Amino acid sequence: MRAITANRLTDGHVVYRRADGIWKPSLIEAERFADDRAAEPALDAALRDILTVVGPYLIELDGERPGGRKHVREAIRLKGPTTGTSLLYAQER
Amino acid sequence: MGSEASVKHAHSRVEIDTATAPQAALDAARRAAAIDIRFPAFKDGRGYSLAALIRESGFAGELRATGDILPDQKDYLTRSGFDVIAPDEGSPRWARASFTHAYQPGLAKGANDRLPAYRARALAARKAQVQALNQQYGDAPPETIIAVALEVFAGRIAMLSSFGIEAALGLALLAQVDRAVPVLFLDTQRHFPQTLSYRDQLVAHLRLEDVRPLTPDPAEARAQDHDGRLYERDSEACCDLRKVRPLNAALDGFDAVITGRKRAHGSGREALRPFEFDGERVKINPVAGLDPARIASLYRDMKLPAHPLGAQGYTSVGCWPCTAPSAGTHPRDGRWPGSDRSECGIFDPVRTARAEAASRRTVRLIG
Amino acid sequence: MYRYDEIDRSIVSERVEEFREQVSARLSGALTEDQFKPLRLMNGVYLQLHAYMLRVAIPYGTLDARQMRVLAHIARHYDKDYGHFTTRQNIQYNWPALVDIPEILEQLADVEMHAIQTSGNCIRNTTTDPFAGAALDEVEDPRPWCELIRQWSTFHPEFTFLPRKFKIAVTGSDADRAAIGVHDIGLKLVRNDAGETGFEVHAGGGQGRTPRVAVKLRDFLPKGELLAYLTAIMRVYNLAGQRDNIYKARIKILVETMGAEAFTQDVEAMYRQIRGRDLAVPAEEAARLAAFFPEPSPSTLPEGVSDAPGYARWRAINVKPHKVPGRAIVVISLKPRAGAPGDATADQMDAVASLAERYGDGEIRVTKEQNLVIPHAIAAHLPAIHEGLREAGLATANAGLASDIxxxxxxxxxxxxxxxxxxxxxxxxxxxxxxxxxxxxxxxxxxxxxxxxxxxxxxxxxxxxxxxxxxxxxxxxxxxxxxxxxxxxxxxxxxxxxxxxxxxxxxxxxxxxxxxxxxxxxxxxxxxxxxxxxxxxxxxxxx
Missing domain, CATH: 3.30.413.10 (Sulfite Reductase Hemoprotein, domain 1)
Incomplete structure (x- = not known):
């Protein structure tokens, strides 16, 4: 599965795009796409949303969690810095 | 890197791009009246260095930046030497035009040029120092003024001497403190033989260690004075070639210069103070306040040799084509006889005013 | 400490205004992100994983108590109550909102600080020995020259769009605590046979993907020639450095490709061509800058003693000898057990500011090891400093040990x-x-x-x-x-x-x-x- 993420223009915070085009901090509410191709129209719309977000792109999902090659990075984006937490963060997912 | 192929000619306007080799860009600048430098991408900063090189080479024509340019780059471009900014897309209105001060030397033409902060501050400090020195030593005797000057400007001071009628006094006072201070002598190649032998006599007598003859640039002399008679056609141009330019070149590296000028010489020298700021350097005039009688008595007391031409009625000696024995009452009457000139230009009030204006843009110092 | 005059003030505050205009242009859509990005980067604003990051320059790692308090204030009011001191002697805030940044920059400008050129392909904040002006083994205090370089490199019209970022480090002592060998330009103050001080000039060092140790271009450069020589190096690099491959764009690759000898020749030729009036450092300005960094006065008080827990160990490990009698260099470790190296809370920053003010002429340094330093501590007050640090959770006695990671x-x-x-x-x-x-x-x-x-x-x-x-x-x-x-x-x-x-x-x-x-x-x-x-x-x- 795929979802669309970006950083909010005003404060840079991580957001995910809902099906209605609204950006929210929660991944749960994000619109899901079967693959890159299915996400294309929504990503195009996101890229035009330059007054709301910066640099929208697709992430891979593994169930409810970020997956794929960038899973560590995306997990950190979703949950915040892991400093002070276990090194096994990535494996704990 | 670029090549000749990237240099396109169109009448007298030439377009080069940022990839043009520096030498090719300089060649283009020699042939063209106007140059466009095209930026393929705003990040390609080579264009700034090319513009600087071209401007530093003396190119005075229009230098235009074209291509992919961010409006906010305007200030950087202007200060690197561009005078026209013509981005492919028009400038958005939010581009800020310019800024009040700059830390670096700029190459912009005309009024937009700003002194680099470090020079602006140094010149302000120099000016303040001159005021303070005059306050403290304005009426001090010549030997005190020379000693103070050599201490304050140690390592960056020279004496300018014509080895003329009254030159021995300043040189002798200098030699009493430090014989190693550079003495600049404008060897115009038009001196009386008596002046040259007098110079050699004084150097030996005072044991001066660093007398530097300044001669005109040979190439410039060939070009402008091919027959050696420029003084007949245009005495100002001759002075410029043989005095002003060699001296300007030699003064690079000196922040202060000791002169032999005197208030009694007139020609605008009536208000001369011992320390003077010309907008760039400090001129020190240790003998400014001495009158001819006092000078004559000092020559006697110090047993200084006299210039051979003094006995022939000369009261001020320059180059032989433009100097005559004094006809009137004024010591400099014999200089440029028959013309209204009284100064050769090395103490040019126009240049001084210009430099003064530049230094006015300096600021109050803190700390 | 250097203090701004009207020139510095106008240069910095006009740029704050400019950035305020740029931010509103971005928020209104007058600027696209592609257009805005290079502009925000020039002001130290990155977009990181979770938020914008603001990198504030701490010029050559030197700041005073008043400036540290403003850094604390920014951490408290615009961030999550902490800041991160970096290996380049700067501080980074991890959570500021874009809309707040012009205001933050204005508050920094009020205490003579800025975030200019902490990013982008320009000359970055100059770094130096954190013990400058205090170290026993120093030939000369490098900070006046660092300040000269800071000014000369700030908004340099010719060198703001270089092939890649550019870092200059200066050291005043042989023990080189500034790592000049791994900088684009490394300068070392040395004394020649005539007893004059000048610079040994190195270039082409760097870390990153292709780590290289710098080559020496010159054994001795008269100090007044510094700006002319730096300009020559920068111009040769700006014109000839690779621009088509980001991994080969640093000066180290140019030096390696050309060969040290050919590169040096080009620099020397350019230097001969451009040296002179406008690039000569005026004696008055050199003297003016030097006067901002006076040697601290000696203290006749005997060194303090204390039997407080941990004092002896902290004294042995975190306190270094000072060149002035009665003074000491105190290293404040930002490496507590299991801490995030270089992080300090707003309260800790305030505590350091107060201790520096009370016991060390108000001066503070940031080290490339991500610690803080009170460079001119009065030795009599070491026990009080230790006590204050302990209360703030900053008395970890591990400066220079393995855990100083x-x-x-x-x-x-x-x-x-x-x-x-x-x-x-x-x-x-x-x-x-x-x-x-x-x-x-x-x-x-x-x-x-x-x-x-x-x-x-x-x-x-x-x-x-x-x-x-x-x-x-x-x-x-x-x-x-x-x-x-x-x-x-x-x-x-x-x-x-x-x-x-x-x-x-x-x-x-x-x-x-x-x-x-x-x-x-x-x-x-x-x-x-x-x-x-x-x-x-x-x-x-x-x-």
Whole structure:
């Protein structure tokens, strides 16, 4: 599965795009796409949303969690810095 | 890197791009009246260095930046030497035009040029120092003024001497403190033989260690004075070639210069103070306040040799084509006889005013 | 401390206004992100994983109590109550909102600070010896020259769009605590036979993907010629440096491609061409700058004594000798057990400001080891300083020990990182503390980078870790033998990559080998040269 993420223009915070085009901090509410191709129209719309977000792109999902090659990075984006937490963060997912 | 192929000619306007080799860009600048430098991408900063090189080479024509340019780059471009900014897309209105001060030397033409902060501050400090020195030593005797000057400007001071009628006094006072201070002598190649032998006599007598003859640039002399008679056609141009330019070149590296000028010489020298700021350097005039009688008595007391031409009625000696024995009452009457000139230009009030204006843009110092 | 005059003030405040206009143009849509990005980067504003990051320049790592309080204020009001001191002697805020940044910059400008050129392909903040003006072994205080370079490089019209970023480091002593060998330009103040001081000039060093030690261009440059010579180096690089490949764009690659000799010749030729009036450093300005950095006055009071818990150890490890009698250099470790290296809370910053003000002429330094320094502490007040630091949680006695670990922000914050570095440092710190491995490790350096850009300086660590991304997992390469100061050297890879847990154990094992094999207080480099890589390999990969 795929979802669309970006950083909010005003404060840079991580957001995910809902099906209605609204950006929210929660991944749960994000619109899901079967693959890159299915996400294309929504990503195009996101890229035009330059007054709301910066640099929208697709992430891979593994169930409810970020997956794929960038899973560590995306997990950190979703949950915040892991400093002070276990090194096994990535494996704990 | 670029090549000749990237240099396109169109009448007298030439377009080069940022990839043009520096030498090719300089060649283009020699042939063209106007140059466009095209930026393929705003990040390609080579264009700034090319513009600087071209401007530093003396190119005075229009230098235009074209291509992919961010409006906010305007200030950087202007200060690197561009005078026209013509981005492919028009400038958005939010581009800020310019800024009040700059830390670096700029190459912009005309009024937009700003002194680099470090020079602006140094010149302000120099000016303040001159005021303070005059306050403290304005009426001090010549030997005190020379000693103070050599201490304050140690390592960056020279004496300018014509080895003329009254030159021995300043040189002798200098030699009493430090014989190693550079003495600049404008060897115009038009001196009386008596002046040259007098110079050699004084150097030996005072044991001066660093007398530097300044001669005109040979190439410039060939070009402008091919027959050696420029003084007949245009005495100002001759002075410029043989005095002003060699001296300007030699003064690079000196922040202060000791002169032999005197208030009694007139020609605008009536208000001369011992320390003077010309907008760039400090001129020190240790003998400014001495009158001819006092000078004559000092020559006697110090047993200084006299210039051979003094006995022939000369009261001020320059180059032989433009100097005559004094006809009137004024010591400099014999200089440029028959013309209204009284100064050769090395103490040019126009240049001084210009430099003064530049230094006015300096600021109050803190700390 | 340098104080702004009207020129400095107008230059900085006009740029704050300019950035305010640029931010509103971006928010209104007059600027696209592509257009805005280079503009915000010029003002130190990055967009990282979770938020914008603002990198504030601390010029040559020197600040005063008043400035530190403003840094604390910014952390408290615009961020999450902390800041991160970096390996380039700057501070980074991880959570400011874009809309607040013009206001933050204005508050910085009020105390003569800025974020100018902390990013972008321009000349970055100049770094120097954190003990400058205090060190026993100094030829001359490098800070007046750093300030001259700061000004000359700020908004330099010709050198703001270089092939790549550019870093200058200056040291005033042979012991080179500024790592000049791994900088684009490294300057060392030296004395010639005539007794004059001038600069030994190095160029072409750097870390990152292709670490190189700088080559020496000149043995002696008269100080007044500094700006002309720097301009010559910059112009040669700006015109000839590669621009089509970001990995080959640093000056180190140009120097290597041209050869040190040809590069030096080009620089010297350019220098001869441009030197003169406008680029000569006026004697008055050199004197003016020097006057901002007076030597602190001696103190006749005897050094303080204390039997407070931990004082003796802290005094032995974190306090260094000062060139002025009655003064001492106090290193404040930002490396508590399992802490995030370089992080300080707003309260801690305020505490350091107060201690510096009360007991050290108000001056503070930031080190490339991500610690703070009170450079001119009055030795009589060392016990009071220790007490104040203890209350603030800043009295960790490990300056220069193994647990004084250097790290970049890594994948927890940074958009470029491939792996985390702070959590690895935290786990390693806990292991070193808890197993007593920190003892007798003076001057052993451990540094961790989360990607090949090497902000964590792993190349020049005795023991370095480099995090890489291997098929989506974090893997760490261990290097041995790097040196930062006093003759830079690049570490060599010990063996295959390690998981985060393994990396922690591997470094701990290497520290153990060093402690067992070290003879007579020799440095890690000497021990390594004597015993070779094998004992370390065996300890890490053995069995």
């Amino acid at each position: 250097v790290t970049c922000p890594g994948l927890d914050y940074c958009n470029l990182a491939n792996a985390r570095s702070i959590p690895v440092a935290q786990a390693l710190s806990a292991a070193l503390f808890d197993r007593g491995l920190d003892e007798d490790t003076q001057d052993l350096t451990i540094k961790i980078s989360g990607c090949i850009n090497a902000c964590g300086h792993h190349h020049i660590a005795n023991i370095g870790l480099l995090g890489v991304d291997k098929k989506g997992e974090e893997v760490y390469q261990l290097t041995l033998g790097g040196v930062a100061d006093n003759g830079a050297a690049i570490g060599k890879i010990l063996g295959p990559g390690l998981t985060p847990d393994e990396a922690v154990e591997a470094v701990a094992a290497c520290v153990g080998v060093f402690r067992r094999k070290r003879k007579d207080g020799e440095t890690f480099t000497h021990t390594l040269a004597r015993i070779g890589f094998e004992p370390f390999k065996e300890a890490v990969y053995g069995q």
